[in-house]
Amino acid sequence: MNTDPVEYYRQRALEYEAIYQKPERQGDLHTAETSLQERLAGLDVLEIACGTGYWTEKIAQTARSICAGDINEAVLAIARSKTCLCPVDFRQEDFYQLPPHGEEPAFDALFGGFIWSHIPRQNLSDVLESLQKRIASGGRLVFIDNRFVENSSTPVHSRDEAGNTYQQRRLGDGTEHLVLKNFPTTDEIRSLLSTFGKTEILELTYFWLADCRLFSNKR
Numbered sequence: 337m338n339t340d341p342v343e344y345y346r347q348r349a350l351e352y353e354a355i356y357q358k359p360e361r362q363g364d365l366h367t368a369e370t371s372l373q374e375r376l377a378g379l380d381v382l383e384i385a386c387g388t389g390y391w392t393e394k395i396a397q398t399a400r401s402i403c404a405g406d407i408n409e410a411v412l413a414i415a416r417s418k419t420c421l422c423p424v425d426f427r428q429e430d431f432y433q434l435p436p437h438g439e440e441p442a443f444d445a446l447f448g449g450f451i452w453s454h455i456p457r458q459n460l461s462d463v464l465e466s467l468q469k470r471i472a473s474g475g476r477l478v479f480i481d482n483r484f485v486e487n488s489s490t491p492v493h494s495r496d497e498a499g500n501t502y503q504q505r506r507l508g509d510g511t512e513h514l515v516l517k518n519f520p521t522t523d524e525i526r527s528l529l530s531t532f533g534k535t536e537i538l539e540l541t542y543f544w545l546a547d548c549r550l551f552s553n554k555r
């Protein structure tokens with residue numbers, strides 16, 4: 337069974353967006369799309385782990401510009417084919433190894449779509465600390481991710497000593513993959529983000545959305 341997330345998403349590239357076709361999730365997806373467009377309107381956005389560009393295309397309808405990165409060229413090839421209404425710079429890069437702070441101009445906002453759940457719990461605080469340094473004071477950290485819903489979410493397969501949970505997933509080619517997928521509580525999300533700014537969390541049935549307004553005198 338494959339346990340490499342980069343290989344998993346490379347193999348999943350062509351079928352990735354099928355997850356957004358689930359009928360019961362359409363209302364939540366519309367609400368999330370509208371909320372993200374309102375929150376990121378007119379901003380220069382740094383998007384991490386952009387995948388196939390599904391959300392890039394959505395937020396590009398209102399953002400001023402987007403710098404969208406992903407470690408996987410297979411998904412970026414699909415993302416580059418999307419029609420975006422603002423300038424988008426797609427880059428192959430690992431958000432764990434972004435250029436040192438100060439080498440790029442600060443962005444107004446950071447957006448992470450469905451990546452929080454794939455970051456090991458024990459690393460989240462350090463990852464957020466690093467990411468917020470690339471956003472201007474008073475800017476925003478915006479994340480959207482899944483809530484666990486019985487009979488809709490893939491069941492949890494296992495849990496490790498740090499409390500990370502894993503799902504066993506099968507792709508269309510029959511290959512099996514063990515994928516890190518955490519489902520944080522609202523309190524856990526708020527506790528981590530409130531270190532950096534005032535945080536608002538929108539809880540939908542299938543998704544959660546967090547919007548952290550960074551302190552104006554942030555580190």
